[in-house]
Amino acid sequence: MGESIVIVGAGQAGAQVAQSLRQAGHEGPITLVGDEAQAPYQRPPLSKKYLAGEIDAEGLALRPDAFYEQNRITCRLGVRVEAIERETRQLRLSDGEILTYDRLVLATGTRPRRLPVPGADLEGIVSLRGIADVDTIRAHLQHPSRIAIVGGGYIGLEFAAVARKLGHEVTVIEAQERVMQRVVSPAVSSWFEALHTGEGVTLRLGTAIAGFYGTGRVEGVRLADESTIDCDMVLTAVGAQPNDELASAAGLETDDGILVDAAGRTSDDAIFAAGDCTRFFSALYNRSIRLESVQNAIDQAKIVAQALTGGEPDYDPVPWFWSDQYKVKLQIAGLSPGHDEARTFGDPATGSFFVAYLEKGRLIAVDSINHPRSHMMARRAVGKPFAEGLLPEG
Secondary structure (H helix, E strand, O other): OOOOEEEEOOOHHHHHHHHHHHHOOOOOOEEEEEOOOOOOEOOHHHHOOOOOOOOOHHHHEOOOHHHHHHOOEEEEEOOOEEEEEOOOOEEEEOOOOEEEOOEEEEOOOEEEOOOOOOOOOOEOEEOOOOHHHHHHHHHHOOOOOEEEEEOOOHHHHHHHHHHHHOOOEEEEEEOOOOOOOOOOOHHHHHHHHHHHHHOOOEEEEOOOEEEEEOOOEOOEEEEOOOOEEEOOEEEEOOOEEEOOHHHHHOOOOEOOOEEOOOOOEOOOOOEEEOOOOEEEEEOOOOEEEOOOOHHHHHHHHHHHHHHHOOOOOOOOOOOEEEEEEOOEEEEEEEOOOOOOEEEEEOOHHHOOEEEEEEEOOEEEEEEEEOOHHHHHHHHHHOOOEOOOOOOOOO
């Protein structure tokens, strides 16, 4: 009958592992375990089209329900795995059930980081990770409101764009000196800052949070400089942390993520991992990395399926990401931290340009703003010595 494979995590990576296993000819039982009630769905549209009401929950689904039945993939949804018993190769579920596996895949994803400040548990302070989160937020957005967003990264700015389009007052509070500071150049940050302020968003940059205040429900944000911002709702978008506690409790090696090799194999040969929860060595960047992206979730899941069906894959990707804000598409190929030179191509005033990041003359990343051609070329060029013709002229 073939080995029994259990996949913990019913997100993009977990669903892709299951699909790829069947495509690769695996005939044994496959069980997909997820702690949400919904079948696997796309997360990127949550802060964009789903939040704006442009698509419904059905439109988020990765596959129709019939797909799992037709491919003999058993979905155990709405339950958590509470423990991994490696010696007996068993999983303890939150409903008391015991699952036995021959091979196990962890695709447990991430969760929003919490702000350890007073008042963080007040009603009206929300994060954005799953369908239930967005449904709660959409209820808040039914009436005109003042919204404070803590965090000027992708999620915070995407949410700001949707909230402004819906007519709400929006203030973005960012502890760093510029938006998206960890991932883009000053030129790209300043362009997006101008975009958002032009749409009516108030930006408070280089500003730390001291806490929140309100009676039962949030009424405002208290800043480190003792000033306050009155609001009716707060979105916290200060990054994500990997769900690696289950792996760590089972004795697997972790370090801000589940440590895996180029085949997605953990420190236990019977257990693999894929997606946002993993950390692996990148030969391309000569360092350990953890990626939070759809690209990584899908591609690493395919690698794991190859390894589980007898292949010897070697995963060393060029990462890529995207963000939609208003009518602007930001596409990123590669990782820019560590660059020693940034070159801007095209005229930012036109709304279509790109920035190339170099390290010792080697192209390591490209940010493309409404410039899809440079993004597609960059995905093939990252890692190569920078030379004329490697990217479009602008």
